[in-house]
Amino acid sequence: MKLFxxxxxxxxxxxxxxxxxxxRLQAPLSRAEITRATGLAPQTISNIIAELSEAGLVRSxxxxxxxxxxxxxxxDINPDGGFTFGVSFGHGVxxxxxxxxxxxxxxxxxxxxxxxxxxxxLDQISATISAMLERQQVARQRVWGVGLVIPAxxxxxxxxxxxxxxxxxxxxxxxxxxxxxxLGLPVLLENDxxxxxxxxxxxxxxxxxxxxxxxxxxxxxxxxxxxxxxxYRGGYGxxxxxxxxxxxxxxxPCPCGNRGCLERYASVSxxxxxxxxxxxATVRHGDLDRIAKALEDGDPRLxxxxxxxxxxxxxxxxxxENMLDPQTVILGGVLPRPVLEALIARIEPLPRSVSLNKAxxxxxxxxxxxxxxxxALGAATLPVFDGMTPELSLLFKQDVVERI
Amino acid sequence: MKLFxxxxxxxxxxxxxxxxxxxRLQAPLSRAEITRATGLAPQTISNIIAELSEAGLVRSxxxxxxxxxxxxxxxDINPDGGFTFGVSFGHGVxxxxxxxxxxxxxxxxxxxxxxxxxxxxLDQISATISAMLERQQVARQRVWGVGLVIPAxxxxxxxxxxxxxxxxxxxxxxxxxxxxxxLGLPVLLENDxxxxxxxxxxxxxxxxxxxxxxxxxxxxxxxxxxxxxxxYRGGYGxxxxxxxxxxxxxxxPCPCGNRGCLERYASVSxxxxxxxxxxxATVRHGDLDRIAKALEDGDPRLxxxxxxxxxxxxxxxxxxENMLDPQTVILGGVLPRPVLEALIARIEPLPRSVSLNKAxxxxxxxxxxxxxxxxALGAATLPVFDGMTPELSLLFKQDVVERI
DNA sequence: TGATTAAATCACTTCATTGGAATAAATAGG
DNA sequence: CCTATTTATTCCAATGAAGTGATTTAATCA
Numbered sequence: 055m056k057l058f059x060x061x062x063x064x065x066x067x068x069x070x071x072x073x074x075x076x077x078r079l080q081a082p083l084s085r086a087e088i089t090r091a092t093g094l095a096p097q098t099i100s101n102i103i104a105e106l107s108e109a110g111l112v113r114s115x116x117x118x119x120x121x122x123x124x125x126x127x128x129x130d131i132n133p134d135g136g137f138t139f140g141v142s143f144g145h146g147v148x149x150x151x152x153x154x155x156x157x158x159x160x161x162x163x164x165x166x167x168x169x170x171x172x173x174x175x176l177d178q179i180s181a182t183i184s185a186m187l188e189r190q191q192v193a194r195q196r197v198w199g200v201g202l203v204i205p206a207x208x209x210x211x212x213x214x215x216x217x218x219x220x221x222x223x224x225x226x227x228x229x230x231x232x233x234x235x236x237l238g239l240p241v242l243l244e245n246d247x248x249x250x251x252x253x254x255x256x257x258x259x260x261x262x263x264x265x266x267x268x269x270x271x272x273x274x275x276x277x278x279x280x281x282x283x284x285x286y287r288g289g290y291g292x293x294x295x296x297x298x299x300x301x302x303x304x305x306x307p308c309p310c311g312n313r314g315c316l317e318r319y320a321s322v323s324x325x326x327x328x329x330x331x332x333x334x335a336t337v338r339h340g341d342l343d344r345i346a347k348a349l350e351d352g353d354p355r356l357x358x359x360x361x362x363x364x365x366x367x368x369x370x371x372x373x374x375e376n377m378l379d380p381q382t383v384i385l386g387g388v389l390p391r392p393v394l395e396a397l398i399a400r401i402e403p404l405p406r407s408v409s410l411n412k413a414x415x416x417x418x419x420x421x422x423x424x425x426x427x428x429x430a431l432g433a434a435t436l437p438v439f440d441g442m443t444p445e446l447s448l449l450f451k452q453d454v455v456e457r458i
Numbered sequence: 459m460k461l462f463x464x465x466x467x468x469x470x471x472x473x474x475x476x477x478x479x480x481x482r483l484q485a486p487l488s489r490a491e492i493t494r495a496t497g498l499a500p501q502t503i504s505n506i507i508a509e510l511s512e513a514g515l516v517r518s519x520x521x522x523x524x525x526x527x528x529x530x531x532x533x534d535i536n537p538d539g540g541f542t543f544g545v546s547f548g549h550g551v552x553x554x555x556x557x558x559x560x561x562x563x564x565x566x567x568x569x570x571x572x573x574x575x576x577x578x579x580l581d582q583i584s585a586t587i588s589a590m591l592e593r594q595q596v597a598r599q600r601v602w603g604v605g606l607v608i609p610a611x612x613x614x615x616x617x618x619x620x621x622x623x624x625x626x627x628x629x630x631x632x633x634x635x636x637x638x639x640x641l642g643l644p645v646l647l648e649n650d651x652x653x654x655x656x657x658x659x660x661x662x663x664x665x666x667x668x669x670x671x672x673x674x675x676x677x678x679x680x681x682x683x684x685x686x687x688x689x690y691r692g693g694y695g696x697x698x699x700x701x702x703x704x705x706x707x708x709x710x711p712c713p714c715g716n717r718g719c720l721e722r723y724a725s726v727s728x729x730x731x732x733x734x735x736x737x738x739a740t741v742r743h744g745d746l747d748r749i750a751k752a753l754e755d756g757d758p759r760l761x762x763x764x765x766x767x768x769x770x771x772x773x774x775x776x777x778x779e780n781m782l783d784p785q786t787v788i789l790g791g792v793l794p795r796p797v798l799e800a801l802i803a804r805i806e807p808l809p810r811s812v813s814l815n816k817a818x819x820x821x822x823x824x825x826x827x828x829x830x831x832x833x834a835l836g837a838a839t840l841p842v843f844d845g846m847t848p849e850l851s852l853l854f855k856q857d858v859v860e861r862i
Numbered sequence: 863t864g865a866t867t868a869a870a871t872c873a874c875t876t877c878a879t880t881g882g883a884a885t886a887a888a889t890a891g892g
Numbered sequence: 893c894c895t896a897t898t899t900a901t902t903c904c905a906a907t908g909a910a911g912t913g914a915t916t917t918a919a920t921c922a
Contacts, residue, residue, distance in 0.1 A: 057480055057848060059473045059498035061910055062878055065464040069878085072461045086900055094463035095880050100902060123899025124887045265693035277781065286685060288783025289669035292812040295780040300773060303706050311810040312776070369704060372716070376699040377681070377781060379692025406715040408696040444461060465879055466909045473910085490869055499911050504870060526920045527868025 069094065071444035073102045074111065077129055078442065079261065082115055084126030103129065111135040111155070131156050136441075137192050139200040139239075140434025141179055142246070143167060148175070149430040150182045152190060155198070155438055157257040159431075161186050172227045180236050199240035199437030202233060203249045203429045205272055208291065242436040246270055246387075247294055248285050249432030250422065251278030254384055255285075256435045258423035263381045267374045268422070269296065269367065271387030271394075272429075275317045281378070284445055297321075299373055301366045316370050320363030322388060328359040342426055346390040360393075364400035371419055375407040386422020388429070394421050473498065475848035477506050478515060481533055482846065483665065486519055488530030507533065515539040515559070535560050540845075541596050543604040543643075544838025545583055546650070547571060552579070553834040554586045556594060559602070559842055561661040563835075565590050576631045584640050603644035603841030606637060607653045607833045609676055646840040650674055650791075651698055652689050653836030654826065655682030658788055659689075660839045662827035667785045671778045672826070673700065673771065675791030675798075676833075679721045685782070688849055701725070703777060705770045720774050724767030726792060732763040746830055750794040764797075768804035775823055779811040790826025792833070798825050 069092075076091050077083065085103055089096045106112040113132040117125045133156035140151040152161040163182050168174055187194060204224075234241040244252070247270035254260040254268060260280060268278040277294035279286040287293050297317035298310050305314025318324075325345055348356040371383050385398055404418055424431045473496075480495050481487065489507055493500045510516040517536040521529045537560035544555040556565040567586050572578055591598060608628075638645040648656070651674035658664040658672060664684060672682040681698030683690040691697050701721035702714050709718025722728075729749055752760040775787050789802055808822055828835045 056495060057476045059476050059496040059502070059910090060464075060469040061498075062466065062469065062876085063910095065466065065469050065909095066878060069463045072463050076461055084900075089900095091460060092463040094465075096901070097881080097903090098463070098879055100900095101878085119888075121899080122889045122897070124885090124901065126900060263693075279782075281685060281690060282688075284686075286782075288812075289667075289785035290783050290812075293781065293783040295783070295812045298780045298811070299777055301707070303773070369707070373703055373777065374781070376702045377697065377778070378683075378690075379694050379697040379699070381693035407702070408692075408694075408699045463879090466907085467879095470909060488869075493869095500870070501872090501912080502910055505910090521919095523919075525868080526866070528870070528916090528918045530869060 068444055069098070070102055070106065071442060073099065074106065074131075074442050075444050077112055078131050078256075081130035082128035084118065084128055086126055088129075109135070133158055136198045136438075137196055138198050138434045138437040139183055139186075140203070140430040140432065140436075141200060142203045142429035142433055143175065143179075148178060148182070149427065150179065150186065151427065151430040151434050152186050152192070153431075153434040153438075155442075157435070157438075160192075161190050162427075172224055172229065172232070176233050176236055179233065183237065194239070197239055198441050199242060200233070200237060201249065201433030201436030202230065202241055202243050203246050203433040204229075204243070205246045205274065205276070205429075208243065208245070240437065242440060244433065244436055245276060245278075245294075246272055246429050246432070247276030247278035248287065249278070249436060250386055250424065250428050251280050251384070251432075252285055252439050253424055253428065253432035253435040254386065254422050255280055256439060259384050259386075259420050265378070266380045266382050266384055267294075267378060268384045268386060269370065269374075270428075271320065271322060271385070271389055271397075273323050274321050277374075279378070284443075285439075296370060296374070299370050301369050316366050319366035324363070325356065325359045328355045329353070330355070342388060342390055345393055349390075349393050349396055360397055360400055364397055367397070368401045368404060371401065372405055372407045375418065379408050382416055383419050384422050385419060386424065386428060388426050390426060391421070472848055473502070474506055474510065475846060477503065478510065478535075478846050479848050481516055482535050482660075485534035486532035488522065488532055490530055492533075513539070537562055540602045540842075541600055542602050542838045542841040543587055543590075544607070544834040544836065544840075545604060546607045546833035546837055547579060547583075552582060552586070553831065554583065554590065555831065555834040555838050556590050556596070557835075557838040557842075559846075561839070561842075564596075565594050566831075576628055576633065576636070580637050580640055583637065587641065598643070601643055602845050603646060604637070604641060605646050605648065605653065605837030605840030606634065607648055607650050607837040608633075609650045609678065609680070609833075644841065646844060648837070648840055649680060649682075649698075650676055650833050650836070651680030651682035652691065653682070653840060654790055654828065654832050655684050655788070655836075656689055656843050657828055657832065657836035657839040658790065658826055659684055660843060663788050663824055669782070670784045670786050670788055671698075671782060672788045672790060673774065673778075674832075675724065675726060675789070675793055675801075677727050678725050681778075683782070688847075689843075700774055700778070703774050705773050720770050723770035728767070729760065729763050732759045733757070734759070746792060746794055749797055753794075753797050753800055764801055764804055768801055771801070772805045772808060775805065776809055776811045779822065783812050786820055787823050788826050789823060790828065790832060792830050794830060795825070 072092055073088055076088055080091065085099050086096065088099045103112060110132055112129050115128045115130050117127055119125050133154040136155040137160070138153055140153065142149045146167060148165045148167050150163045151159055153159050163186065165178065165182065168178055183200070230241050230243040247268060250270050251260070251268035255263070260266050263280070264283040266280050268280070270276040270278060275297035277296035279294050298308065298312065298315045300312055300314050301316050301319060302314030306318040307313050308315040308318050326341055329344065329348055345356065374380065374383055385394065389397070398419060398421055401419060422428065476496055477492060480492055484495065489503050490500065492503045496503070507516060514536055516533050519532045519534050521531055523529050537558040540559040541564065542557055544557065546553045550571055552569045552571050554567045555563055557563050567590065569582065569586065572582055587604070634645050634647040651672060654674050655664070655672035659667070664670050667684070668687040670684050672684070674680040674682060679701035681700035683698050702712065702716065702719045704716055704718050705720050705723060706718030710722040711717050712719040712722050730745055733748065733752055749760065778784065778787055789798065793801070802823060802825055805823060826832065
C-alpha cells in the first residue's frame with residue numbers, strides 16, 4: 055500500500071477540475087459565483103477561467119444585468135471543447151454514439167454485428183468511428199476518448215464470468231488495449247451498470263447526488279454504485295453484482311450455484327421468456343419495442359412478470375438501503391420508459407429500512423433519465439468523467455489523461 | 459453540493475498526514491525510505507520529519523548498519539505523542555480505556571453504570587477520565603480526544619431507532635455535544651460496528667486493507683464498511699445496517715416490520731436466549747464468559763445456536779461480497795475468541811460469489827483481532843484516525859482538529 | 863587509505879494561490 | 893444629470909509549499 059504525497063501541481067490540476075465541475079453543474083454562473091462556491095480566491099478563479107477559456111473548455115455566454123455593480127459575465131461549458139464516443143454491443147447490435155462534453159448526442163449509428171469474433175467487432179467499431187469523425191468534421195485530436203461498455207464484470211481488463219457465459223470467445227481477449235491500439239485514442243472499459251450510473255451522475259437523475267445505487271435492468275441485472283461522488287468498483291473491481299443477491303432462499307436455482315437470485319426474477323430476458331420467446335438469453339433488436347407494446351396492450355403475461363420482478367426488486371432495494379444508506383436508488387437500464395415506470399409503481403410502497411428517516415423530499419426510488427440507449431450513452435460519459443471529475447486520488451494515477 | 463478548491467496549506471497538512479501514516483504502517487523506516495514510499499522529494503521529507511519530531515509525534519529509534527553509505531536513521535511513531543480515551547457503555551457496564559497514539563492500552567476501568575439517565579452517565583464518564591489522567595500523569599492538553607461508542611445508529615448526532623429501542627430516554631439527547639462541553643476535549647461519536655472497523659484498520663486485521671466489511675456481533679448485528687481507505691457512513695450516516703438484511707423471506711418476524719432478518723438468527727442476545735436466559739435483550743456483565751464456558755462444555759444449546767448463526771451469516775457474507783466485492787470480510791464484535799473461531803469454522807466453506815476469482819492468498823472471511831473490549835478499543839481509535847489519516851477531503855471539513 | 867555508495871541537509875528556485883489595491887460598469891438616490 | 897454605492901474583475905507583489913542541485917556526513921569495499 056503506497057501513499058502518495060501532494061504537491062502544487064496536484065493542487066493546480068485538482069482546482070481546474072473543481073472549477074470545471076462547478077461550471078458543469080451550475081452553469082450559467084459568473085466568476086464571482088464560482089469564487090463563493092469553491093472557496094478559492096477571486097484572482098485564482100480569474101486565472102483558471104482564463105486558462106479554461108483558452109483551452110476551449112469554458113465559454114462566456116452573456117452579461118447579466120438588473121442588479122447593481124459591475125455586471126457578471128455568465129460562463130458555461132463549451133460543448134465544442136471536446137468529443138467522446140460511446141460504444142456498446144452484446145445484444146447482437148453494435149451501437150456507436152458521438153457526444154460532446156456537454157452531453158449532447160452529435161451522431162449515432164446502430165449496426166448489426168457482422169461477426170461475433172473479437173477482431174471483427176473491433177474492426178467494425180473502428181470503421182464506424184472513423185466514418186463518424188469524417189461526417190461530423192471532428193478532428194481526431196479533439197476526441198477525449200472512447201468508452202466501451204459490455205454487459206459483464208472484469209478484473210484488470212479481463213472478463214470474469216459468474217454463472218452463464220454471455221460472450222464466449224472473449225474471456226481472455228485484451229479488449230481495451232486492442233481497441234486503443236487500433237484507434238489511437240484512449241479507451242475506457244466499463245460494465246454496463248457502472249457506466250450507466252456514471253452517465254446518470256453526469257447528466258441525469260444523479261446530477262446532484264454523491265451517494266446512490268443504480269440498479270441496471272438488462273439481459274441480466276447489474277448494479278452500479280456511486281459513493282462519495284465516485285464510482286465504487288470494490289476491492290477488485292467487481293462490485294455491484296446485485297443480480298446474485300438472494301431474494302428467496304428456497305427459490306429458483308441459479309447457474310451461479312445458489313438459489314433464488316434476483317436475476318432469476320427480474321430481467322429483460324425473463325420478460326421475453328414470459329412473452330413466449332424461447333431464445334431469450336440475449337436481447338435482440340426489436341425485443342424492447344415488443345415489451346413496450348405488451349404493456350400498452352395490457353398483456354397479462356407481461357403484467358405477471360412485472361409483479362414478480364417488482365416483488366424481488368423491492369427486496370433488493372431494501373437490502374441496498376440497509377447496507378449502504380444511499381441518498382436514493384435509481385432504477386434504470388434498457389427498459390422503455392413506460393415499462394420502467396410501471397415497474398417502479400409496482401415496487402412501491404417500499405417496506406421499512408434505515409432510509410425511512412431521511413428527509414422527505416428525497417424519494418427512495420427514482421427512474422433513470424437516460425433512455426434505452428443507456429449503455430452507449432453511459433459509455434460516452436466515461437472519458438468525460440475521467441477527464442473532468444475532481445478527486446485528488448485520480449491525479450496520482452499514472453494513466454490519467456489530462457485534458458486541462 | 460459544494461466543491462472546495464485546494465491550496466498549498468491543504469497540501470501541507472495532507473502531506474504531514476501521508477508521512478505520519480506511512481511511518482505508522484511501515485515503521486521502523488528511514489527518511490530515504492519515506493521519500494521512496496511517498497514520491498515526495500528528500501528535502502520535503504526532511505522538513506516534515508523535523509516538524510513531526512518537534513511536535514513529538516515521531517522519534518528516531520536507531521541507526522541502521524551493515525549496508526554501504528551513510529547509515530539510515532530509523533523512525534517510528536512516538537507513543538507519548540498523544541493519548542486518546544475510548545468509552546463504551548450500553549451493556550449495563552461502562553468501560554473506559556486510555557491508549558496512546560501507537561495503540562497501546564495504558565489504563566482501563568470497568569464500572570457498573572450507576573444510573574441509566576444520560577446526565578448521570580456523563581458525570582460518571584467525566585469523573586473516570588479525570589481520575590485516569592491523574593493516575594497516569596497525563597496532561598489534558600496531550601489528549602487528542604475521546605471516542606464514544608454506542609450500539610445504535612445516528613444521523614447528525616441524534617439516535618435513529620429501527621425496530622426495538624435499545625436505550626430509552628436517549629433518543630433526543632445531544633450526547634456528543636454534552637460530553638464535549640463537560641470534558642473540554644473533542645468527542646467523537648460512532649456506532650459500535652464502524653468504530654470496530656476503524657480499530658481493525660488502524661491496529662488489527664485490516665491494517666493493510668483499503669476495502670473491507672466488518673460484521674459486528676453484539677447484542678444485535680451491525681456492519682461497518684471501510685471503502686477506499688475510509689470508513690463509509692452512507693449518504694445519511696447510517697450505512698451498515700446489515701442486521702436487517704433479509705436472510706429468509708418467510709422467516710421469523712422482526713420488530714423492523716420485515717421477516718427473516720439476519721439479527722433474528724445471529725446475535726449474542728439470541729445465544730443467551732438459547733442458553734436459557736430470559737432477559738437477554740441487553741448483554742450484561744459475565745454473559746460473555748458464560749457463552750465461552752458453554753462452548754468449552756460442548757453445550758448442545760450453544761452449538762445449535764452456532765449452526766443457525768453460521769448459516770445466516772454465510773448468506774450475509776455472500777451478499778456483502780456480491781454487492782461490494784471487498785478485499786475481505788472481517789467478523790468480530792464482543793464474542794470471545796474461541797466462540798468467534800468456532801463460528802467462522804461453521805460458516806465455511808462459503809458458497810460462490812464474485813469473490814471466488816480473487817487472489818488465493820486473501821481469505822474471504824477472517825476473524826477480528828481486537829478482543830471483547832472491542833467497543834472501547836474501537837472508540838479510542840476514533841480520535842487517532844481523525845487526526846492522522848490522510849484524505850484530502852477531511853482537510854476541507856471545518857471541525858477537524860489538527861494535531862500536526 | 864582512498865574510492866564508492868547512500869543518507870541527510872543547506873541554499874536557492876519555482877510556482878499556484880493569495881491579499882490588497884485598482885479598475886470597470888452597472889444601479890440607486892438626490 | 894451627477895454622484896455615491898455596489899459588485900465583478902484584474903493588476904501586481906507577497907507568501908509559502910515542494911522541489912533542485914550541490915554539499916556534507918558516515919558508513920563499506922578494495
